[in-house]
Amino acid sequence: MSSAQASGKNAFNWLLWLAVSVLGTVALGVVALSRNEPINAIWLVTAAVCTYLVAFRFYSMFIGRSVLRIDPTRVTPAYRHNDGLDYVPTNKWVLFGHHFAAIAGAGPLVGPVLAAQMGYLPGTLWILAGVVFAGAVQDCIVLFVSVRRDARSLGDMIRSEMGEVPGVIAMFGILLIMIILLAVLALIVVKALAGSPWGTFTVFATMPIAILMGVYCRFIRPGRILEMSVIGVVLLLGALTYGQTVSQTPALAAMFTYSGETWALILIVYGFIAAVLPVWLLLAPRDYLSTFLKIGTIVALAIGIMVVAPVLHMPAVSRYIDGTGPVFSGQLFPFLFITIACGAVSGFHSLVSSGTTPKMIENENQIRMIGYAAMLMESAVAIMAMVAACVLEPGAYFAMNSPAGMIGTTAVQAAATISSWGFVITPDTLTQIAKDIGETTILSRAGGAPTLAVGMAHILSGVTGGRALMPFWYHFAILFEALFILTTIDAGTRVARFMIQDLAGIFVPSMRRTESWVSNVVATAIAVAGWGWFLYQGVIDPLGGINSLWPLFGISNQMLAAIALTLCTVVLFRMKQQRYAWVTIAPTVWLSVCTLVAGWEKLFDPTPAIGFLAHARVFGAALDAGKVLAPARSVVEMNRVVTNDYINAIMTAIFMALVVAMLVCGVISAMRALSNPSVTTKEVGGGLQTV
């Protein structure tokens, strides 16, 4: 190429990036400045995509070149330990798919739906800023740090770079976040399926289908995952169709209609059984099914939004930024930033980025694309969830997401209450929506999944099928989320079990034996009891459960992100790259401030809807006066509410203590690295060294 051609290409490149930047700015401007006039979702999507492109091209390149000093000549663990099994040099696009499938879950679909109560703008801005400066940075740098350390896990790396004590603290933190995560996910399933025979039937049907797939894949056509998954999806769609008949046949409908409490018990028993069954029978085949369904649904939703180009009916900023919202309580700061975790920044990803992915990276120069860009994709999923929630009429959104204690249990009461909040809606509209999606009611179905499902049904039925197919789309969306969450519950219970065995092994060495039946059952029982307890108290919670559990989950997830980013910061200091450490220090500080302030408010805020202790005081005072407050029906239940408040408060305090402890350890490690004139990182391999 001649130099004239090269400079021409260069100029064209710059023009292209200028155009992307200008388009992004215009779109962001439209999103941010529109008032009193509904905007089209395409603006939101355009703003997001342009932000991602610019961030990836410029910020992630800066991180790769200057901060991490990526070295493409360095041998990666995939080559150093190549065994064809765990460590395999893998094509970057193939690995991108693997990594994305591992990080994208139900989280980015739920958080934005809840945050939509404040309007679409605050959540969208946080999703974009959060992913660019915190979430993708964390995923990318943790991946880098792990690749340079033989693909070791987060806990291992904290131990070796920061010391034993921070290592144990982190392990304990990871176990707690796991427990809360499983509880809140299970609660979402309960909220979506309680009183819905159609949904319940299809979710039940996934079990025999999965077992059939498992048997097929083990004995009939061993290893044919894709073939079996196609059969599974066809059977699943069959079950989904038959679900309509079930819901319309009173005798059948009665068989598949359960209350929230019953559903909680079913899930707890199920979780225990599923975690001790052989994996090939139920867990693995359902994992395959839900992974492919998830990717398919995300693609379908993306196409749907682009084709239908729906209008957002939710205001840009609602009055609930003042903290009095019915979906979750608490002001925009800090609660928006812990409500949307996945999609902006998710600490959980640090476990995936230091798990299987670093074992398969071919070259360090792919870290940016796998670590940073995959997180941008997840963020796009969160934006789509935000769109799906905001295409609903705000009145319908609040009817679905407010607890029964606030809006009553009939369409007339709900419509009157919500209209009085300024979101005008008629009882007929609420009944009609329920009818459209093939349910008897849409009231008080908090938890995100049903709202997302209605939004998705709205969008996808615009692509094909119209109103006639709406119930099908709705139950498809519910099925997809429930299937996905049940798989996470199975797999997560197992992971929690191994963590418990590992932690308990420090005190009782025999617990560590993962092949011992007794230690397995004991550890599984502890894991299930842990999340089951939080689930049950969430189901019977007068404020809807999500109100207390989701903030706990958000706090714990952001706490883990702060821990991972602290490790990244320490590593930068030890690499003598401290002049760039602001790249990780800034998000660490922000997340720590958010989690600590949110934790403090959850503990000590005088409003009972926010502060656990204030809530306990209200119920305690009523107990002393001999009164029973709704929805508790007896003194025993009153006592339980008070106990739950105290346990939630203790959990919050533990999370806060963990963050503070890790920050202190991080500062000590960074100071130590500063005072040492040489590089102190414990990297493996380097330069042109081969094997």
Added chain:
Amino acid sequence: MVCKLCDLSPGLRLFGRRLKQTANLMVGMPDYDTYAAHRSATHPDLPVMTREEFFRERQARRYGAGGGGLRCC
């Protein structure tokens, strides 16, 4: 025209292969052919797992202690 298709088809075949690999790796199943090739190149004297054994070993590993079955929320 026919020749152009011939030129195109290796590319298409590679694309199809990659797509299949991606779908399999999404659920934690690495490529068997890559494994078999690696084993025969580096350890020709040692036994190689059959396709079926490989599938079972990988499946058990994904959900076992220290496996990669961890996924996000």
